[in-house]
Amino acid sequence: MTVLAVATPPLVFPPLPSPREPLSPEGLEAALREVGATRYHNLHPFHKLLHSGRLNRDQVRAWALNRYCYQSAIPRKDAALMSRCDDRELRREWLHRVTDHDGFGEDSGGIERWLVLTDGLGLDRDYVVSKEGALPATKFAVEAYVRFVADHSLLEAVASSLTELFAPGIHAERISGMLANYDFINERVVAYFRRRLDQAPKDADFALDYVKRNARTAEQQRAVIRALTFKTEVLWAQLDALYFAYVEPGWPAPGAWRPGVAVSEATHP
Numbered sequence: 001m002t003v004l005a006v007a008t009p010p011l012v013f014p015p016l017p018s019p020r021e022p023l024s025p026e027g028l029e030a031a032l033r034e035v036g037a038t039r040y041h042n043l044h045p046f047h048k049l050l051h052s053g054r055l056n057r058d059q060v061r062a063w064a065l066n067r068y069c070y071q072s073a074i075p076r077k078d079a080a081l082m083s084r085c086d087d088r089e090l091r092r093e094w095l096h097r098v099t100d101h102d103g104f105g106e107d108s109g110g111i112e113r114w115l116v117l118t119d120g121l122g123l124d125r126d127y128v129v130s131k132e133g134a135l136p137a138t139k140f141a142v143e144a145y146v147r148f149v150a151d152h153s154l155l156e157a158v159a160s161s162l163t164e165l166f167a168p169g170i171h172a173e174r175i176s177g178m179l180a181n182y183d184f185i186n187e188r189v190v191a192y193f194r195r196r197l198d199q200a201p202k203d204a205d206f207a208l209d210y211v212k213r214n215a216r217t218a219e220q221q222r223a224v225i226r227a228l229t230f231k232t233e234v235l236w237a238q239l240d241a242l243y244f245a246y247v248e249p250g251w252p253a254p255g256a257w258r259p260g261v262a263v264s265e266a267t268h269p
Protein backbone atom coordinates (compact mmCIF):
# COMPACT_ATOMS: atom_id res chain seq x y z
CA MET A 1 0.00 0.00 0.00
CA THR A 2 1.46 3.38 -0.97
CA VAL A 3 1.16 6.03 1.64
CA LEU A 4 1.38 9.59 0.32
CA ALA A 5 4.91 10.92 0.50
CA VAL A 6 4.79 13.81 2.94
CA ALA A 7 7.33 15.15 5.38
CA THR A 8 6.58 13.09 8.49
CA PRO A 9 7.78 13.71 12.02
CA PRO A 10 10.27 11.27 13.54
CA LEU A 11 8.56 8.02 14.46
CA VAL A 12 10.10 7.99 17.92
CA PHE A 13 9.57 11.20 19.79
CA PRO A 14 12.24 12.37 22.21
CA PRO A 15 11.46 11.26 25.77
CA LEU A 16 9.26 13.67 27.66
CA PRO A 17 10.72 15.43 30.65
CA SER A 18 9.55 13.72 33.83
CA PRO A 19 10.79 15.88 36.69
CA ARG A 20 11.79 14.10 39.91
CA GLU A 21 12.80 17.35 41.57
CA PRO A 22 10.55 20.39 41.11
CA LEU A 23 11.51 22.50 38.11
CA SER A 24 11.64 26.28 38.29
CA PRO A 25 8.60 27.97 36.66
CA GLU A 26 10.82 28.70 33.63
CA GLY A 27 12.02 25.08 33.54
CA LEU A 28 8.40 23.92 33.61
CA GLU A 29 7.52 26.27 30.75
CA ALA A 30 10.42 24.88 28.73
CA ALA A 31 9.22 21.32 29.39
CA LEU A 32 5.67 22.22 28.28
CA ARG A 33 6.97 23.90 25.13
CA GLU A 34 8.98 20.77 24.38
CA VAL A 35 5.72 18.77 24.40
CA GLY A 36 4.33 21.17 21.79
CA ALA A 37 7.48 21.13 19.68
CA THR A 38 7.47 17.34 19.44
CA ARG A 39 3.79 16.36 19.60
CA TYR A 40 1.51 19.18 18.42
CA HIS A 41 -0.74 18.37 15.47
CA ASN A 42 0.96 20.90 13.17
CA LEU A 43 3.39 17.98 12.61
CA HIS A 44 0.67 15.62 11.38
CA PRO A 45 0.81 14.62 7.67
CA PHE A 46 -2.89 15.44 7.26
CA HIS A 47 -2.21 19.07 8.16
CA LYS A 48 0.76 19.20 5.78
CA LEU A 49 -1.58 18.09 2.98
CA LEU A 50 -4.37 20.46 4.05
CA HIS A 51 -2.18 23.55 4.19
CA SER A 52 -0.23 22.90 1.00
CA GLY A 53 -3.28 22.46 -1.23
CA ARG A 54 -2.82 18.71 -1.72
CA LEU A 55 -6.32 17.74 -0.58
CA ASN A 56 -9.36 17.82 -2.83
CA ARG A 57 -12.54 19.65 -1.88
CA ASP A 58 -14.16 16.50 -0.46
CA GLN A 59 -11.19 15.86 1.82
CA VAL A 60 -11.36 19.46 3.05
CA ARG A 61 -15.09 18.96 3.63
CA ALA A 62 -14.39 15.85 5.70
CA TRP A 63 -11.91 17.78 7.83
CA ALA A 64 -14.29 20.72 8.42
CA LEU A 65 -17.23 18.47 9.21
CA ASN A 66 -15.28 16.41 11.74
CA ARG A 67 -13.59 19.42 13.25
CA TYR A 68 -17.02 20.93 13.93
CA CYS A 69 -17.36 18.31 16.71
CA TYR A 70 -14.24 19.69 18.38
CA GLN A 71 -15.40 23.30 18.04
CA SER A 72 -18.82 22.61 19.44
CA ALA A 73 -17.37 20.71 22.44
CA ILE A 74 -15.02 23.53 23.51
CA PRO A 75 -17.66 25.61 25.35
CA ARG A 76 -18.95 22.43 27.04
CA LYS A 77 -15.48 21.59 28.33
CA ASP A 78 -14.94 25.19 29.47
CA ALA A 79 -18.29 25.14 31.28
CA ALA A 80 -17.22 21.82 32.88
CA LEU A 81 -14.01 23.46 34.07
CA MET A 82 -15.88 26.43 35.53
CA SER A 83 -18.41 24.22 37.27
CA ARG A 84 -15.59 22.81 39.40
CA CYS A 85 -13.95 26.08 40.16
CA ASP A 86 -14.38 27.70 43.54
CA ASP A 87 -12.13 30.61 42.70
CA ARG A 88 -14.30 33.49 41.50
CA GLU A 89 -11.35 35.26 39.86
CA LEU A 90 -10.56 32.19 37.78
CA ARG A 91 -14.22 31.84 36.73
CA ARG A 92 -14.33 35.51 35.72
CA GLU A 93 -11.25 35.01 33.59
CA TRP A 94 -12.44 31.74 32.04
CA LEU A 95 -16.01 32.82 31.23
CA HIS A 96 -15.22 34.56 27.92
CA ARG A 97 -13.94 31.27 26.50
CA VAL A 98 -17.55 30.04 26.48
CA THR A 99 -18.92 33.20 24.85
CA ASP A 100 -16.03 33.38 22.34
CA HIS A 101 -17.43 30.17 20.89
CA ASP A 102 -21.15 30.42 21.61
CA GLY A 103 -21.35 34.17 20.89
CA PHE A 104 -22.68 36.98 23.02
CA GLY A 105 -24.76 40.02 22.06
CA GLU A 106 -23.70 41.26 18.63
CA ASP A 107 -20.93 38.67 18.27
CA SER A 108 -22.28 35.50 16.71
CA GLY A 109 -19.29 33.54 18.04
CA GLY A 110 -16.75 31.01 16.84
CA ILE A 111 -19.12 28.11 16.27
CA GLU A 112 -21.15 30.28 13.91
CA ARG A 113 -17.93 31.31 12.14
CA TRP A 114 -17.05 27.62 11.80
CA LEU A 115 -20.46 27.02 10.19
CA VAL A 116 -19.71 29.83 7.72
CA LEU A 117 -16.69 27.72 6.75
CA THR A 118 -18.75 24.53 6.31
CA ASP A 119 -21.43 26.53 4.40
CA GLY A 120 -18.70 27.84 2.11
CA LEU A 121 -17.65 24.27 1.40
CA GLY A 122 -21.24 23.46 0.38
CA LEU A 123 -22.05 21.23 3.38
CA ASP A 124 -25.60 21.17 4.69
CA ARG A 125 -25.69 22.99 8.05
CA ASP A 126 -28.20 20.75 9.77
CA TYR A 127 -26.17 17.71 8.79
CA VAL A 128 -22.95 19.26 10.15
CA VAL A 129 -24.63 20.31 13.41
CA SER A 130 -26.19 16.85 13.84
CA LYS A 131 -22.62 15.36 13.91
CA GLU A 132 -24.16 12.29 12.28
CA GLY A 133 -21.42 12.02 9.69
CA ALA A 134 -18.46 12.45 12.06
CA LEU A 135 -15.98 9.60 12.36
CA PRO A 136 -16.17 7.41 15.48
CA ALA A 137 -12.63 8.38 16.49
CA THR A 138 -13.53 12.08 16.27
CA LYS A 139 -16.45 11.60 18.65
CA PHE A 140 -14.39 9.50 21.08
CA ALA A 141 -11.44 11.90 21.09
CA VAL A 142 -13.58 14.99 21.60
CA GLU A 143 -15.60 13.43 24.40
CA ALA A 144 -12.40 12.23 26.04
CA TYR A 145 -11.28 15.86 26.24
CA VAL A 146 -14.54 16.99 27.87
CA ARG A 147 -14.35 14.06 30.34
CA PHE A 148 -10.70 14.73 31.13
CA VAL A 149 -11.49 18.30 32.13
CA ALA A 150 -14.48 17.20 34.19
CA ASP A 151 -12.63 14.40 36.01
CA HIS A 152 -9.05 15.59 36.59
CA SER A 153 -7.75 18.25 38.94
CA LEU A 154 -8.42 21.88 38.08
CA LEU A 155 -4.69 22.36 37.50
CA GLU A 156 -4.62 19.51 34.95
CA ALA A 157 -7.82 20.85 33.36
CA VAL A 158 -6.22 24.27 32.85
CA ALA A 159 -2.98 22.66 31.60
CA SER A 160 -4.87 20.64 29.00
CA SER A 161 -5.84 23.91 27.25
CA LEU A 162 -2.15 24.77 26.74
CA THR A 163 -2.03 23.40 23.21
CA GLU A 164 -3.38 26.88 22.45
CA LEU A 165 0.18 28.12 22.99
CA PHE A 166 1.00 26.49 19.67
CA ALA A 167 -2.27 27.26 17.82
CA PRO A 168 -1.47 30.74 16.40
CA GLY A 169 1.35 29.29 14.29
CA ILE A 170 -0.88 26.66 12.76
CA HIS A 171 -3.75 29.14 12.25
CA ALA A 172 -1.45 31.56 10.39
CA GLU A 173 -0.08 28.70 8.26
CA ARG A 174 -3.64 27.54 7.53
CA ILE A 175 -4.94 30.99 6.53
CA SER A 176 -2.13 31.71 4.08
CA GLY A 177 -1.83 28.12 2.82
CA MET A 178 -5.52 27.58 2.20
CA LEU A 179 -6.11 31.00 0.62
CA ALA A 180 -3.15 30.49 -1.71
CA ASN A 181 -3.86 26.90 -2.65
CA TYR A 182 -7.63 26.37 -2.93
CA ASP A 183 -9.94 28.33 -5.25
CA PHE A 184 -12.91 27.41 -3.00
CA ILE A 185 -11.42 29.13 0.07
CA ASN A 186 -11.81 32.88 0.57
CA GLU A 187 -11.46 35.50 3.33
CA ARG A 188 -15.02 34.97 4.50
CA VAL A 189 -14.51 31.29 5.26
CA VAL A 190 -11.15 31.78 7.02
CA ALA A 191 -12.66 34.42 9.37
CA TYR A 192 -12.75 31.82 12.16
CA PHE A 193 -8.96 31.47 12.13
CA ARG A 194 -8.28 35.21 11.82
CA ARG A 195 -10.30 35.80 14.99
CA ARG A 196 -8.44 33.05 16.87
CA LEU A 197 -5.13 34.79 16.09
CA ASP A 198 -6.11 37.44 18.67
CA GLN A 199 -8.06 35.25 21.07
CA ALA A 200 -5.75 32.23 21.50
CA PRO A 201 -2.57 34.03 22.67
CA LYS A 202 -4.44 35.82 25.49
CA ASP A 203 -6.02 32.56 26.65
CA ALA A 204 -2.76 30.65 26.39
CA ASP A 205 -0.75 33.31 28.26
CA PHE A 206 -3.24 33.31 31.12
CA ALA A 207 -3.31 29.49 31.34
CA LEU A 208 0.49 29.25 31.18
CA ASP A 209 0.90 31.80 33.95
CA TYR A 210 -1.68 29.94 36.08
CA VAL A 211 0.09 26.61 35.57
CA LYS A 212 3.53 28.08 36.33
CA ARG A 213 2.24 29.64 39.55
CA ASN A 214 0.28 26.60 40.75
CA ALA A 215 2.31 23.55 39.67
CA ARG A 216 5.04 23.75 42.29
CA THR A 217 5.72 20.15 43.34
CA ALA A 218 7.36 17.60 41.02
CA GLU A 219 4.16 15.55 41.17
CA GLN A 220 2.01 18.49 40.07
CA GLN A 221 4.50 19.29 37.33
CA ARG A 222 4.43 15.71 36.03
CA ALA A 223 0.63 15.89 36.07
CA VAL A 224 0.49 19.08 33.99
CA ILE A 225 3.02 17.74 31.48
CA ARG A 226 0.90 14.56 31.21
CA ALA A 227 -2.26 16.67 30.77
CA LEU A 228 -0.75 18.60 27.88
CA THR A 229 0.54 15.37 26.34
CA PHE A 230 -2.93 13.84 26.63
CA LYS A 231 -4.38 16.86 24.81
CA THR A 232 -1.88 16.55 21.95
CA GLU A 233 -3.10 12.96 21.63
CA VAL A 234 -6.74 14.11 21.46
CA LEU A 235 -5.78 16.33 18.52
CA TRP A 236 -3.49 13.78 16.84
CA ALA A 237 -6.04 10.95 17.00
CA GLN A 238 -8.58 13.06 15.09
CA LEU A 239 -6.14 13.58 12.23
CA ASP A 240 -5.07 9.91 12.14
CA ALA A 241 -8.75 9.03 11.74
CA LEU A 242 -9.25 11.58 8.95
CA TYR A 243 -6.16 10.33 7.13
CA PHE A 244 -7.28 6.70 7.32
CA ALA A 245 -10.85 7.47 6.26
CA TYR A 246 -10.32 10.04 3.51
CA VAL A 247 -6.69 9.88 2.30
CA GLU A 248 -5.15 6.42 2.59
CA PRO A 249 -6.52 3.75 2.38
CA GLY A 250 -9.76 5.78 2.27
CA TRP A 251 -12.06 3.74 4.47
CA PRO A 252 -14.67 5.88 6.23
CA ALA A 253 -16.43 4.00 9.02
CA PRO A 254 -20.01 2.80 8.46
CA GLY A 255 -22.31 5.80 8.77
CA ALA A 256 -19.51 8.33 8.43
CA TRP A 257 -19.80 11.10 5.81
CA ARG A 258 -19.02 10.21 2.23
CA PRO A 259 -18.50 12.51 -0.77
CA GLY A 260 -21.84 13.55 -2.23
CA VAL A 261 -23.77 13.25 1.05
CA ALA A 262 -25.39 16.47 2.36
CA VAL A 263 -23.45 18.56 -0.15
CA SER A 264 -24.53 21.15 -2.65
CA GLU A 265 -21.88 22.08 -5.21
CA ALA A 266 -23.05 25.71 -5.13
CA THR A 267 -20.95 27.37 -2.43
CA HIS A 268 -21.88 30.53 -0.57
CA PRO A 269 -18.92 32.88 -0.87
Ligand SMILES: O=C(O)c1cc(C(=O)O)c2c(n1)C(=O)C(=O)c1cc(C(=O)O)[nH]c1-2
Binds near residue numbers: 161162164167196
Ligand atom coordinates in the same frame (compact mmCIF):
# COMPACT_ATOMS: atom_id res chain seq x y z
O1 LIG B 1 -6.93 24.80 14.53
C1 LIG B 1 -6.26 24.33 15.43
O2 LIG B 1 -5.24 23.66 15.23
C2 LIG B 1 -6.70 24.55 16.84
C3 LIG B 1 -6.09 23.88 17.87
C4 LIG B 1 -6.55 24.09 19.18
C5 LIG B 1 -5.83 23.40 20.23
O3 LIG B 1 -4.59 23.41 20.15
O4 LIG B 1 -6.42 22.79 21.09
C6 LIG B 1 -7.66 24.92 19.40
C7 LIG B 1 -8.18 25.59 18.29
N1 LIG B 1 -7.70 25.40 17.04
C8 LIG B 1 -9.26 26.50 18.41
O5 LIG B 1 -9.68 27.11 17.43
C9 LIG B 1 -9.85 26.72 19.68
O6 LIG B 1 -10.78 27.51 19.80
C10 LIG B 1 -9.35 26.02 20.79
C11 LIG B 1 -9.76 25.99 22.12
C12 LIG B 1 -8.93 25.08 22.72
C13 LIG B 1 -8.95 24.62 24.12
O7 LIG B 1 -8.33 23.59 24.38
O8 LIG B 1 -9.60 25.26 24.97
N2 LIG B 1 -8.06 24.59 21.83
C14 LIG B 1 -8.28 25.14 20.65
